[in-house]
Amino acid sequence: MRALRTTTGTPSAWTVTEIAPPAVAGDQVLVEVADAGLNRADLLMREGAYVPSSADWNVAPDRVGFEMAGRVRAVGDRVTGIAPGQYVMAQTGGACAELVAVDHRLLLPVPDSLDLVAAAGLPSALLTEYGALTEAARLRPDDRVLITGGAGGVGHIGVQLARALGVHTVIATTRSRDKAGLLRELGATRVVDTDPENPEDPENPENAENPEDIATVLGPDAFDVCLDHLGGPVLADLLAAAAPRARIVQIGRLAGTHAHLDLETLAARRIQLIGTTFRGRDAGELRALTARLREALPGLLRTHDVRPVIDSVLDLSEAERAGQLLDRPGLIGKVILRIT
Numbered sequence: 001m002r003a004l005r006t007t008t009g010t011p012s013a014w015t016v017t018e019i020a021p022p023a024v025a026g027d028q029v030l031v032e033v034a035d036a037g038l039n040r041a042d043l044l045m046r047e048g049a050y051v052p053s054s055a056d057w058n059v060a061p062d063r064v065g066f067e068m069a070g071r072v073r074a075v076g077d078r079v080t081g082i083a084p085g086q087y088v089m090a091q092t093g094g095a096c097a098e099l100v101a102v103d104h105r106l107l108l109p110v111p112d113s114l115d116l117v118a119a120a121g122l123p124s125a126l127l128t129e130y131g132a133l134t135e136a137a138r139l140r141p142d143d144r145v146l147i148t149g150g151a152g153g154v155g156h157i158g159v160q161l162a163r164a165l166g167v168h169t170v171i172a173t174t175r176s177r178d179k180a181g182l183l184r185e186l187g188a189t190r191v192v193d194t195d196p197e198n199p200e201d202p203e204n205p206e207n208a209e210n211p212e213d214i215a216t217v218l219g220p221d222a223f224d225v226c227l228d229h230l231g232g233p234v235l236a237d238l239l240a241a242a243a244p245r246a247r248i249v250q251i252g253r254l255a256g257t258h259a260h261l262d263l264e265t266l267a268a269r270r271i272q273l274i275g276t277t278f279r280g281r282d283a284g285e286l287r288a289l290t291a292r293l294r295e296a297l298p299g300l301l302r303t304h305d306v307r308p309v310i311d312s313v314l315d316l317s318e319a320e321r322a323g324q325l326l327d328r329p330g331l332i333g334k335v336i337l338r339i340t
């Protein structure tokens with residue numbers, strides 16, 4: 001079968017190679033991958049800056065791809081409730097390949113409302129943001145939610161999920177005025193422009209607010225839950241806008257891996273700072289999160305129409321270009337590779 005792999009060198013490359021199809025264990029399902037979603041972690045892995053270690057990565061580390069959607073070809077002898085022909089999606093290692101073998105407890109059904117391109121871009125963001133909101137932050141519907149990097153591949157699902165879970169106030173940040181409208185369409189009730197270089201927009205003052213920093217524009221007591229995809233100075237700034245007993249879930253560190261935090265504010269407001277990652281999660285933890293998400297899925301996807309924004313769809317043979325698109329500043333939503 002064809003599979004995408006990272007070949008080392010200067011620079012490294014993504015190369016389509018022929019490899020043996022995976023063996024299927026008793027509790028696994030063999031999936032014919034239609035489409036795979038690319039993620040920032042794919043770029044980090046390629047640079048050697050990310051080593052996956054969770055139980056949903058069961059292939060060699062040079063394989064590419066964390067999520068896919070496709071059709072069940074065969075099921076192991078210990079699998080019940082899933083049959084060949086069904087459409088499924090999952091976060092699973094080496095997803096950019098014609099076939100993947102996935103633990104059946106890590107699969108999610110693809111509803112009729114979603115095509116396979118959209119489904120391929122959903123599992124990682126959905127698991128990340130659903131886990132962050134419900135498990136890490138223990139979200140309540142009356143919470144006000146702040147999402148940093150809200151237009152990103154992960155954050156724009158967080159915006160939709162928060163609304164789907166009943167939240168009335170969802171504040172999203174972006175450095176790009178152009179993305180403010182989309183964020184509002186996705187459900188953000190307020191958009192904060194965090195780029196101090198951006199000029200005010202007198203013709204469209206509602207488009208995005210342009211602060212010196214997040215706390216200056218939001219003021220104190222502005223959010224109860226934050227999904228922070230940026231870290232660094234953004235995380236440091238937002239503490240001053242947190243409500244007493246706010247929960248900040250630290251998900252990504254695109255703005256920096258170190259932050260200079262005002263611990264007086266952290267302590268005085270009894271703020272909880274909670275880190276999360278899939279790395280190191282064992283099979284039981286992943287299965288439990290997937291099972292809870294699977295149960296909530298009809299409400300989230302069918303009733304509330306949570307879906308990824310698709311930035312671009314490219315053929316597997318164009319993986320190199322897809323990687324460049326994933327890394328460009330104007331990216332909105334997901335880059336998808338067509339596999340079969």
Ligand SMILES: NC(=O)c1ccc[n+]([C@@H]2O[C@H](COP(=O)([O-])OP(=O)(O)OC[C@H]3O[C@@H](n4cnc5c(N)ncnc54)[C@H](OP(=O)(O)O)[C@@H]3O)[C@@H](O)[C@H]2O)c1
Nearest residue numbers: 128149152153154155174175251252253254255276277278
């Ligand atoms: N913990 C977990 O389990 C988990 C799971 C999945 C992903 N992640 C991580 O979460 C983060 C977000 O992933 P993603 O796929 O959404 O990434 P993404 O699409 O590449 O970027 C998210 C957004 O962040 C903003 N941004 C990027 N660099 C920035 C900077 N230096 N300063 C301020 N804003 C910046 C950009 O928005 P604007 O251009 O609109 O400002 C970008 O669209 C990544 O670090 C990823 O590795 C973590």
